[in-house]
Amino acid sequence: MxxxxxxxxxxxxxxxxxxxxxxxxxxxxxxxxxxxxxxxxxxxxxxxxxxxxxxxxxxxxxxxxxxxxxxxxxxxxxxxxxxxxxxxxxxxxxxxxxxxxxxxxxxxxxxxxxxxxxxxxxxxxxxxxxxxxxxxxxxxxxxxxxxxxxxxxxxxxxxxxxxxxxxxxxxxxxxxxxxxxxxxxxxxxxxxxxxxxxxxxxxxxxxxxxxxxxxxxxxxxxxxxxxxxxxxxxxxxxxxxxxxxxxxxxxxxxxxxxxxxxxxxxxxxxxxxxxxxxxxxxxxxxxxxxxxxxxxxxxxxxxxxxxxxxxxxxxxxxxxxxxxxxxxxxxxxxxxxxxxxxxxMGWVPEGTSPYRELPLRAARLAYREFSRDPDLTEGALDEALGRELFGRAWTVAQVRDLRELCRVLGTDRNWTVPAPLTTPGLVAARRAAGRLDAAKRTFLRGQLDRVRSIAEAHRNSASPGGRDMARIAQWLADQWRGANLQTLADA
Ligand SMILES: [Zn+2]
The missing domain is CATH 3.20.20.80 (Glycosidases)
Incomplete structure (x- = not known):
């Protein structure tokens, strides 16, 4: 602890x-x-x-x-x-x-x-x-x-x-x-x-x-x-x-x-x-x-x-x-x-297991592989992620976007502090308190652009894992509408 x-x-x-x-x-x-x-x-x-x-x-x-x-x-x-x-x-x-x-x-x-x-x-x-x-x-x-x-x-x-x-x-x-x-x-x-x-x-x-x-x-x-x-x-x-x-x-x-x-x-x-x-x-x-x-x-x-x-x-x-x-x-x-x-992960209903959500499956799979072979190459891990989470026809783009979702969910995390893109209210409070400078707003707008692209790119994926990734990315994108989106604006 x-x-x-x-x-x-x-x-x-x-x-x-x-x-x-x-x-x-x-x-x-x-x-x-x-x-x-x-x-x-x-x-x-x-x-x-x-x-x-x-x-x-x-x-x-x-x-x-x-x-x-x-x-x-x-x-x-x-x-x-x-x-x-x-x-x-x-x-x-x-x-x-x-x-x-x-x-x-x-x-x-x-x-x-x-x-x-x-x-x-x-x-x-x-x-x-x-x-x-x-x-x-x-x-x-x-x-x-x-x-x-x-x-x-x-x-x-x-x-x-x-x-x-x-x-x-x-x-x-x-x-x-x-x-x-x-x-x-x-x-x-x-x-x-x-x-x-x-x-x-x-x-x-x-x-x-x-x-x-x-x-x-x-x-x-x-x-x-x-x-x-x-x-x-x-x-x-x-x-x-x-x-x-x-x-x-x-x-x-x-x-x-x-x-x-x-x-x-x-x-x-x-x-x-x-x-x-x-x-x-x-x-x-x-x-x-x-x-x-x-x-x-x-x-x-x-x-x-x-x-x-x-x-x-x-x-x-x-x-x-x-x-x-x-x-x-x-x-x-x-x-x-x-x-x-x-x-x-606010898309998971309260009280249900979060451990099979795609980003956690990625983290767990990485644990499984690295605890077997701490020197596993990045390419070999990508292959394991791709094959298991997206199927035999996995693509480099799927794994790249999954890694991006992991980075988004891990951004500025602390034990009780969620990633900014999951929690617009927290971001708005930071802005109101003068703790969201222009560089951070630009950074978060960049993340938001990427999750929107991920949702778009995989929405009609042939792979259930791909569609699941699109669903999560879309949930993140959906948090940022109307007044919430204004939180990230420069004006
Ligand atoms: Zn004492």
Missing amino acids: IQPRLSRRRFLATTAVAALGVATRAAPAPTAGPVFAQRGYYLLPNRAPTLGLSANRDLLDCIAEDGGNTVILWLAGGFKSRKFPITWAYNETHENVRRDFVAPLIRHAHDRGIQVLLGFTPFGYDGVNQYPLEHPELKAVGPDGRPVAGFGIHCWGWNLCPAKATARSFMREYVREMAEDFCPEADGLFIESSDYAICHCPDCGPRFFDHEFACVRAISDTFWQRRPGATIVVYPHYFSGAKLKFSFSEAVAAKQPFDPRWTLFFTPHSAAPEPQLIAQAKGSWWWNEAPSRFDLAKIQAGAQKARSVHCTGFLPSLECYSYVPTHDEFGEPWLTGRRQVPFG
């Missing part, structure tokens, strides 16, 4: 540090089998309250079709905890809070050969950060010595101080309930250390990650007692002693003993690959945001990076949101109070 206010400069700096951390060993020789033992996606179903069992089953089917065998399902805040109802009160309309469908969903995953890891953040983020509503004394302390301010994505609350015994017992019991009572067949845990803040109280400070580690250790042991050998994914912050930079604070990683049963998770923004740890771990997984942004080149770059640092898995994000933001989360106040549209 990426916190929203990471500056571009800091993001690039963190990425540069990650690049320096790359192992210098030679890349392993190519093998006949899959490059990565663990393949699949990182998902946050807790932030998609409108997607029920049917849409989530379809998602698992898609993962199986993409050659995946693993899925991270972030569930904290998205299940109806009996012990801690405050953790889901903000999310009471969520389909899983209402219908409790995750247990059958996990059985479906197993039918498709997919292992399911339950995601949560110790002492922060969704669900957990609601506990201070009842226990304000557990709030973490900021660098100024005062209780932290509220923060979140979808679920706004406060991170907890891990040095407080009540916070630790809450964490252990909340996770135990999720794993044992609600999802007893889940295959493991994904313990995502917070990427935005630590606690600066006198008991934490430089020992913050030691306190968090104690809880992670206890939660892992409890899970392994019940399911020996289960996959438990943790962040490297407890073991490396590295200096960590988050947007709200800095921290030093702990130097706790590493249990080789753990799998490690590395990201471009918050956890640089660490070769010595990777060499010890049961598995190591790399993540990036590329599939959720329709960024085919970055999917390839992610697969190459994962291989170069000897990760055993590449599990990028395919997350989408459908909640109603209660706060301005990414500097776009117009979005507050409006339901998020999964991937900005």
